[in-house]
Amino acid sequence: MYRKILLVLLVFSFIGCHSVKWNEINTTGDTSVAPEVVTSIFEKYPNKKMTLKAINPGYKYLYDVGEKDSVYGKNAKSFRFTEIVITLLDKMPKGKILVDFKFLDAKSNSVHVNNVDLLRLIPKFDTAGQMNYPEMITEEYNRFGYVFRKEHNEFSITLNEDSKKELQEATDRTYRCKITNNCLAPTKWEFDLTSEDYTDFNTRLKDASNLNQNRILSHSWFYIDTDLYATLMKIKNPNMDIPVSIEYDTLSKIAEEVVVDFNKLRSPIIKREYSKVIEFGYKSGRKIEPLDVEQHYKKKFELLLKGDVSTYTSVLEEPIHTTQFKDEGFYKSETPKIFDLKWMKYLDSVYLNTIDVKDAQTYVEIEITGKWAPYKITIGNVDLAQLNEQKLHGMLFGFNTYPKTRRYNTIQSTINYDADLLPEHLKPYVVLSQKENNKWVNNQYKGVEKIYLSYDSIEQDILEVYVLSYERITPVWMAKIKLPKSLREKIRIRKQLYQY
Amino acid sequence: MNKFKCYILLLLLCSLGSCFSQSSIKKEKQQTQFFYTQLNLHGGYIHDINGNRWDLANRSPHNQLAFQYFGKRKKLLQKGYVKQLSLSAYKMRFSIPFIKEVNDIGDKEAEFRVQLLDTWLKFDTKWDRTYFWIGNKGIPYGHNPKLDPVSDFMTNLTKMDYGFGQDFGVFFRTPISEKLDVEFSLTAGGWLSKSMLVCDNLLSSSSQNEKATISFANYDYNSTWLVSGRMGAPTFKKNEFGLIFSSGKISNTLVKNDLLQINRLGADWVYKHKETIKLSNQLVLGYNTSNIEGDLASFHSQTAVDVFLNGRIFVSSSFAYNYYDVSKLDSYHANYINANSITYSFSPHTRLRLNHYYSAAKEVNEKQWGVFLQFVTGFGKRP
Numbered sequence: 001m002y003r004k005i006l007l008v009l010l011v012f013s014f015i016g017c018h019s020v021k022w023n024e025i026n027t028t029g030d031t032s033v034a035p036e037v038v039t040s041i042f043e044k045y046p047n048k049k050m051t052l053k054a055i056n057p058g059y060k061y062l063y064d065v066g067e068k069d070s071v072y073g074k075n076a077k078s079f080r081f082t083e084i085v086i087t088l089l090d091k092m093p094k095g096k097i098l099v100d101f102k103f104l105d106a107k108s109n110s111v112h113v114n115n116v117d118l119l120r121l122i123p124k125f126d127t128a129g130q131m132n133y134p135e136m137i138t139e140e141y142n143r144f145g146y147v148f149r150k151e152h153n154e155f156s157i158t159l160n161e162d163s164k165k166e167l168q169e170a171t172d173r174t175y176r177c178k179i180t181n182n183c184l185a186p187t188k189w190e191f192d193l194t195s196e197d198y199t200d201f202n203t204r205l206k207d208a209s210n211l212n213q214n215r216i217l218s219h220s221w222f223y224i225d226t227d228l229y230a231t232l233m234k235i236k237n238p239n240m241d242i243p244v245s246i247e248y249d250t251l252s253k254i255a256e257e258v259v260v261d262f263n264k265l266r267s268p269i270i271k272r273e274y275s276k277v278i279e280f281g282y283k284s285g286r287k288i289e290p291l292d293v294e295q296h297y298k299k300k301f302e303l304l305l306k307g308d309v310s311t312y313t314s315v316l317e318e319p320i321h322t323t324q325f326k327d328e329g330f331y332k333s334e335t336p337k338i339f340d341l342k343w344m345k346y347l348d349s350v351y352l353n354t355i356d357v358k359d360a361q362t363y364v365e366i367e368i369t370g371k372w373a374p375y376k377i378t379i380g381n382v383d384l385a386q387l388n389e390q391k392l393h394g395m396l397f398g399f400n401t402y403p404k405t406r407r408y409n410t411i412q413s414t415i416n417y418d419a420d421l422l423p424e425h426l427k428p429y430v431v432l433s434q435k436e437n438n439k440w441v442n443n444q445y446k447g448v449e450k451i452y453l454s455y456d457s458i459e460q461d462i463l464e465v466y467v468l469s470y471e472r473i474t475p476v477w478m479a480k481i482k483l484p485k486s487l488r489e490k491i492r493i494r495k496q497l498y499q500y
Numbered sequence: 501m502n503k504f505k506c507y508i509l510l511l512l513l514c515s516l517g518s519c520f521s522q523s524s525i526k527k528e529k530q531q532t533q534f535f536y537t538q539l540n541l542h543g544g545y546i547h548d549i550n551g552n553r554w555d556l557a558n559r560s561p562h563n564q565l566a567f568q569y570f571g572k573r574k575k576l577l578q579k580g581y582v583k584q585l586s587l588s589a590y591k592m593r594f595s596i597p598f599i600k601e602v603n604d605i606g607d608k609e610a611e612f613r614v615q616l617l618d619t620w621l622k623f624d625t626k627w628d629r630t631y632f633w634i635g636n637k638g639i640p641y642g643h644n645p646k647l648d649p650v651s652d653f654m655t656n657l658t659k660m661d662y663g664f665g666q667d668f669g670v671f672f673r674t675p676i677s678e679k680l681d682v683e684f685s686l687t688a689g690g691w692l693s694k695s696m697l698v699c700d701n702l703l704s705s706s707s708q709n710e711k712a713t714i715s716f717a718n719y720d721y722n723s724t725w726l727v728s729g730r731m732g733a734p735t736f737k738k739n740e741f742g743l744i745f746s747s748g749k750i751s752n753t754l755v756k757n758d759l760l761q762i763n764r765l766g767a768d769w770v771y772k773h774k775e776t777i778k779l780s781n782q783l784v785l786g787y788n789t790s791n792i793e794g795d796l797a798s799f800h801s802q803t804a805v806d807v808f809l810n811g812r813i814f815v816s817s818s819f820a821y822n823y824y825d826v827s828k829l830d831s832y833h834a835n836y837i838n839a840n841s842i843t844y845s846f847s848p849h850t851r852l853r854l855n856h857y858y859s860a861a862k863e864v865n866e867k868q869w870g871v872f873l874q875f876v877t878g879f880g881k882r883p
Binding site for chain 2: 018019020149151152201204205207208209210211212213289290291292293295296359360361362389390391392394411412414415454457458459461484485486487488489490492493494496497498499500
């Protein structure tokens with residue numbers, strides 16, 4: 001008997017655990033050199049290594065949102081990564097542009113992130129024709145980045161021989177590394193290291209909030225080569241003709257003339273569900289609390305300069321003033337952004353429309369509108385079976401807009417997908433449009449940036465919808481919607497049938 | 501033998517240490533512990549060897565109260581990722597069924613039992629979709645997901661074949677490629693799957709005049725064990741195909757005081773259409789060795805169809821068949837059950853069902869059928 005059990009266990013241990021690596025996705029296994037348009041750009045640099053300068057302001061920068069590692073900005077030279085070397089690999093799978101990133105500080109300590117597909121850091125345009133204009137605004141001027149994980153050996157840190165024990169310890173506690181295409185403008189990128197600190201974690205476990213062990217260890221801002229960026233943009237979006245260099249306000253003006261055809265964004269609507277809004281935050285006077293850790297720190301760091309954000313009612317009464325995201329990607333208080341959110345007071349209707357998706361009956365379009373509202377918010381291709389009560393399901397304005405952060409090596413596609421792997425008919429969208437004629441409206445000008453969806457309990461009968469302000473500083477509008485019983489049944493069935 | 505035991509332990513520990521994930525979470529901590537109570541009332545008209553009668557249901561789900569405690573681990577939610585292996589959830593479910601039957605000599609019998617159901621600790625690993633469970637859980641003997649699993653009336657091939665549908669042990673699931681998942685379990689072969697406590701003799705009868713007694717399960721270990729596995733399409737696929745195997749030593753469900761060495765090899769296929777139709781088939785071939793009956797070849801099958809209509813009505817039908825060829829005695833055992841159900845859903849917690857079943861044990865020419873009304877309702881919260 002024991003021999004049999006041993007044999008079975010050996011078979012399973014040889015099979016091993018399957019992990020989805022991005023660079024192995026959608027490839028035939030054949031490798032080739034990078035396209036000539038890319039290699040020619042790298043050839044301009046000494047030894048074909050693209051060397052870029054970065055800014056790492058350390059403690060001088062007041063708005064690096066989050067708790068800091070004890071090493072953060074402490075030493076002017078150590079772990080303040082100010083030089084970036086990007087090396088193009090000799091061979092790579094077709095459809096990918098693989099490079100090695102090396103981030104160096106003044107003492108030659110370095111962080112290595114190898115085999116990174118640069119195309120992953122380039123926005124993807126999912127629409128066609130005129131719709132490219134609003135998509136350019138929502139994709140290119142949106143922050144998105146990738147996390148590399150230490151426990152999966154997705155990055156490594158090399159210390160110089162003379163490094164002190166303090167740096168060695170900081171290296172040991174570093175567990176995440178991020179490369180981000182920031183939202184301010186094309187070519188502005190960021191790099192940061194995150195460490196974990198468990199010294200007070202037991203106390204945090206007893207708290208009512210989910211503040212965790214993450215600490216910012218280092219944060220750098222840099223510009224990627226403009227030619228390389230434009231080339232990558234063209235490779236990833238061959239049918240997109242809008243120049244990367246177009247001025248933001250000009251682009252926005254053109255985009256606001258585009259009429260959104262929702263029938264091209266989704267499958268047909270089956271029916272409007274009988275749902276009941278049980279709360280509008282601005283009517284109930286609900287107190288505004290940070291919904292996630294990011295908002296908690298943004299509140300703590302006082303990114304909101306002026307305005308009454310005590311309740312969902314007060315926030316809509318008078319214009320709010322926030323710090324502006326400027327320059328390489330820093331928050332500045334000297335030139336505040338001012339938003340008048342009064343228009344949201346007229347958003348007093350929420351409709352749930354089920355979409356005729358071939359895979360499921362739990363995909364909906366959520367329409368937030370009102371009789372006197374000048375604009376409406378449409379959130380589409382949302383699978384209600386994929387939301388839960390513990391997490392906030394974030395959706396940025398735009399058309400399958402990349403999430404703010406996600407893993408470089410993706411989770412295997414199940415009934416949910418990485419944004420790059422979504423089937424065409426399931427791509428989500430969030431649109432602010434003129435209520436009367438569906439003309440696209442620049443949400444950034446109206447002071448809103450993101451939607452959060454969640455359930456208020458594990459019973460998954462009440463859907464919570466939150467609208468977040470510019471730079472996701474604070475929630476500014478919310479509603480709770482009671483789902484109809486038949487939809488709740490379908491949500492349960494979908495989980496039981498496809499996620500058991 | 502000890503050497504092999506050590507290797508097995510080592511391999512299990514290595515697998516436990518080899519698997520992990522990350523997410524954004526609400527700032528305010530949410531409820532992580534949930535209690536749920538479910539009441540099941542079930543009775544109707546029965547035809548069996550004792551004739552026809554109105555009575556409580558004589559097959560599962562019995563009239564019962566079930567209690568469930570489910571928890572998500574706060575620490576892991578707050579931390580947001582698994583470094584290697586971490587407890588992520590836990591569940592305890594037990595039921596107190598009231599079972600009323602007519603025995604072989606025509607006397608009515610009734611008893612309460614305390615029955616342990618899904619009770620496990622779940623561990624997440626650093627690898628996606630790779631999990632371990634330790635505890636009492638369904639055996640991976642083919643997939644048969646339900647559209648409406650709330651105390652459903654349908655057949656259970658595992659229970660019909662082994663005598664138990666859940667077992668106590670270690671369970672493991674991982675993807676091995678984009679298209680294949682592997683499930684595996686090493687369990688006690690039904691050793692701990694008995695009713696924990698029985699309160700019987702609740703009815704006095706003409707032939708017996710015994711007082712009600714309370715007895716605990718006899719946990720004498722008879723060297724039973726069971727290894728089960730499935731390799732096939734992952735559960736999120738519309739079409740799931742899988743190969744299943746099982747091997748072990750369990751109690752013989754057909755012959756009392758006998759142990760059966762079993763080996764099973766089979767396949768399953770599940771087809772799903774959105775959230776409205778589910779069709780499943782399981783076919784299993786077996787080779788068994790009984791201390792009393794010698795070698796037995798066996799065949800086991802189950803077909804089930806579930807349909808969800810109008811957002812309110814569930815229609816289900818299933819058929820399960822077991823056949824054992826007893827070559828030593830030039831005999832056979834064969835039995836089958838057909839179960840059908842129409843359910844009206846008042847809410848995700850409350851159902852009213854009209855159930856029908858027909859079963860036969862061919863070698864003894866015993867046939868039974870029944871038509872029942874079943875009312876299920878629940879209170880509290882559950883995942």
